[in-house]
């Protein structure tokens with residue numbers, strides 16, 4: 001039996017628009033992002049795909065995206081599960097910093113290492129920073145384990161246990177699963193699903209607001225390449241993400 005997994009990165013956020021490193025800072029969708037989320041819902045509806053359960057991070061931009069898309073697809077009623085394990089990568093001391101200024105200040109190599117290397121996390125964010133989540137009640141259960149910075153490798157290490165404990169259980173039950181999350185938490189999942197190497201994952205960028213559909217076999221491996229529901233817009237969106245900082 002195969003099952004269907006739909007991945008959706010949140011729409012353009014207020015901080016995507018301002019070109020700031022965001023990570024765990026809980027910003028909202030921009031007007032553009034709200035439009036992208038509704039368009040994602042139209043794409044879902046027109047494709048005939050019917051998500052039966054929604055997974056989101058604990059971040060508002062992902063939750064808003066899922067709600068707007070599901071409303072458009074007339075499926076706002078499906079059950080929802082949320083976890084910090086689907087959150088964006090914690091961007092450490094880069095949270096709140098301008099991407100273009102960071103590129104200028106530290107140069108392209110360091111900038112790319114922080115953004116896209118597999119296992120080099122940015123410097124740790126101080127708990128007293130205005131962009132820290134150390135005192136955010138939604139992460140209280142994590143205690144001292146709450147991240148202060150993360151590499152993609154660390155994101156995989158905290159995301160995969162949830163994939164295995166929860167998401168695959170719904171897939172095994174034959175449900176069509178929608179996961180609405182973030183550029184880097186979805187890169188982590190795509191790396192796992194497509195078996196992408198630690199080096200090659202640097203080249204993969206996920207566009208905002210376009211559903212990416214996988215058919216998975218009984219072992220939760222893709223039966224073929226995943227497909228964006230709007231491939232042209234996805235290619236343009238991924239190129240725009242890759243070019244961030246250069247604006």
Ligand SMILES: O=C(O)[C@@H](CO)OP(=O)(O)O
Pocket residue numbers: 016020021022023024088089091115183184241244
């Ligand atoms: O700022 C961030 O949290 C992420 C996603 O917007 O950025 P990047 O694409 O640079 O990893």
